[in-house]
Amino acid sequence: MKTKLFFFLLSVIFIMASSATPQGLTFRGYGRTYLGLLTDDGSYSIQQNTLDLRLEHKRDKTALFVNPYIYQYPDREINLKLRQAYLDIYFNKFDIRLGKQQIIWGKADGVFITDIISPKDLSEFLLPDFEEIRIGVDALKLNYYLGDHTLELVWLPRFQPTIFAEPTSIWAPKMMDFPIEPTFDYSNFQIESKLSNSEIAAKYSALTSAIDFELMAGYLWDDNPTNHIRKQIDPVTRQINRLIVLPQYHRLTMGGGSFSTTLGAWVLRGEGAYYNGKFFNSTNPVYTDGTVQKDYVHYLLGLDYSLWDIRLSGQFIQEAILDYEPEIYQDEYNNMATFLASRDFLRETVNLQLFVYYGFNNEDALVRPKLTYDFADGFEILLGANIFTGHSEGWFGQYKKNDMVYAKIKYSF
Template sequence: MGSLSGKILSVPDFPAISGNVAATLLSLSLILWGAPLQCNAADLLPSSRTTRANTTAQVAQASTLDDLFGEGDSHVDATPQPFRQTASWRGFSQLEFADTIASPRHASKLRLRSELSNLGQLSPSVKWKLSARLDYDAIYDISDFYPRQVRRDQRFELFLRENYLDFSVADFDIRAGRQHIVWGEMVGLFFADVVSAKDMREFVLPDFDILRIPQWAVRTEYSKNDFHADFVWIPFASLDEIGRPGADFYPFKLPVAAPVSFLKEDRSGRNVASSNYGVRLSQLVNGWDVSAFYYHSLDATPTFYRVSQPWEPLLFQARHNEIDQAGGTVTKDLGVAVLKGELVYTHGRRFNVIRPTAPDGLVRQDTIDYALGLDFGLPLDVRLNLQFFQRVYLGYDHDIFQDKWESGGSVFLQGDLWRDFQGQILLIHSLNRDEWMLRPRLTWNLARNWKLAVGADIFNGPPTGLLGRFDHSDRVYTELRFSF
């Protein structure tokens, strides 16, 4: 999750490719927007088991009693139809512009994202998906505001999204390949969603379907009645993308202003010997959807090691340690609202301290993170979500950047304003200090498959806070999206 800790998508992902590629990107966008619109809502949903037609429908469609009881000449061919392979396309192109309004004011994004997916079914029990995305941000070609390493990292990227095969055998479903594995989802931040890697180069501001990075995994799911089991093995872990020093949302800040240098991030732990694995069990009991999980992983979130001596200029390196996590989720429809809860215990994660004598500038702190939320469906299609969340540091070290009990809350409100306009606002606020993030947004469904959005991302707080470290990254933005 993004947490109040001050800590905070890849077989290796395609590397970033630098250069002036506007013509290439324009060609790809024309290809995507000109792609045949062959998919429909049914094509995009997982196939379900065939169900019997109900008696009412049979009566309505029967022209005679003989037809109803099968005693006359049947007009229906009862011969089983042979299976036919299917395939469908879907995707989107999205143009994004952002202007950072904090001093010094500057244009911070002019990006075109284009994603194309193909879904198909080879047999009644075998399905597949292929997808890739191309991102090009022209701001790094037309402006030299950002350091060269930031421009090289975020200018142009071509990478795989979900690419997998699905197999069904009796009560088991097996998915092998690059895939999203979502074990929990609260509004605005991450808690029990421990398997997902994330592209944090814009913090948690993008939509979750863009922010999440798929994992190369073998996943086996077992379902029986109201019981579900999920087994996951990830031989080569995807890790969070955090960008390069000098970017607007680089995650590391010190409590005091001081010159700091960084070595290249160490990702050497991504190998079979350090595989991620986990299990999640869930059960529906009297309307309560309850789950429990255990997950061992190479931590997707980096830890910043101090590699310089206390008397030398500060030098840090982002590294990834093995951690263990256990927790659970609960969901219950209360009638007037839906209750959601998530809890995670994390063992083995390290945190920065201000004590210069601490080895590597770190101490190990086990933590408990939990969140409780209520989702209300109000009149006029208005949605209201309220959340409380907290992190507790076990064996608390007073020299870390956070309090022992870090608490916060959020309010999310969304509804239709008029005609094709929809508004929403998200406020996340720390309960320990004056630290918050405010995100108003207005969306216009201007035509079929087209959306135009404008909004703002405003931050406030201290430099070591989860939200406050981006106090100088306030921005306004607009997005134009075409989906098919």
């Protein structure tokens, strides 16, 4: 099947490249080769070749956009998918977008607070470009415009969860600690595709001279499953003799907002959300399935500034569980910060950038320096490193054996 798809895609390329290309069709994309090396043992963390195509046809009132892509690995099956494939219909005061699409909300950089409509592909943690991390969702999106104000309504008929790395991957997330080896029961894991399981969300936004802001709300699903835990106690020894983990998705209601404004040379950004009824794991024996439902808030404040031609950006992010109980597996407050410094050289043909995630709770970090050189227009050479430090309990520290250096060469057309 994959082979057929591959040849189908090749056929599309040749047709597009031929004189038979329909008028008004644009055909863009990029090819990229990517090699990563683990500094720990010198093994290759990734060898990937990518072909990413963007086909677009526009008329006055309608448009079609399709974005197929191929990931080819020497040691894995070829991966051909559609990142987006949608139709646009333009009216005087509103637009409709129908199909598989990435829907991005919020003002945060590199952090997901209100930006929870499109789930994430974390099969390589947060290392790919964000365009590749965000999964296109099947959705109907309606945008109504009144001057610089926009009302956006989104309906997702089918739930799509976060994609995590395979258990054998070096990017597999650390599991909870269990007293004995658990068995997994996936009987309640799937969300049936039916109307009552669809997701809805709305956003009101404005872009004005003084401030840009968004207000949003959604009746969604938590993209990450909760592990419900069943214990069986040996009646003789009174010890746990069997542990069953039942991963399950739950509804999540969210309300939030974001803003961005300038203060002289500074850009001040903020974003926050209130989440109602998320399930957290708890060791409190009162909760027989090892979970408790709590509300939580997640917010961010960020500042952008330029100094000596260096673009600087800092963000502070906090996640706080309300009505907290000490037995909850997760900390009451989870504090994080990000830092970005970026400078162009040689008429913007060279860019040097440093991006850092820092987790205060576990004093862990992900440090990402990279050097990009535009060898020619549309031809980019990128050298970089991903350095993980800190406590292995931390979100970044868990990968501290995965420090890597990498090179990417990208040809855009």
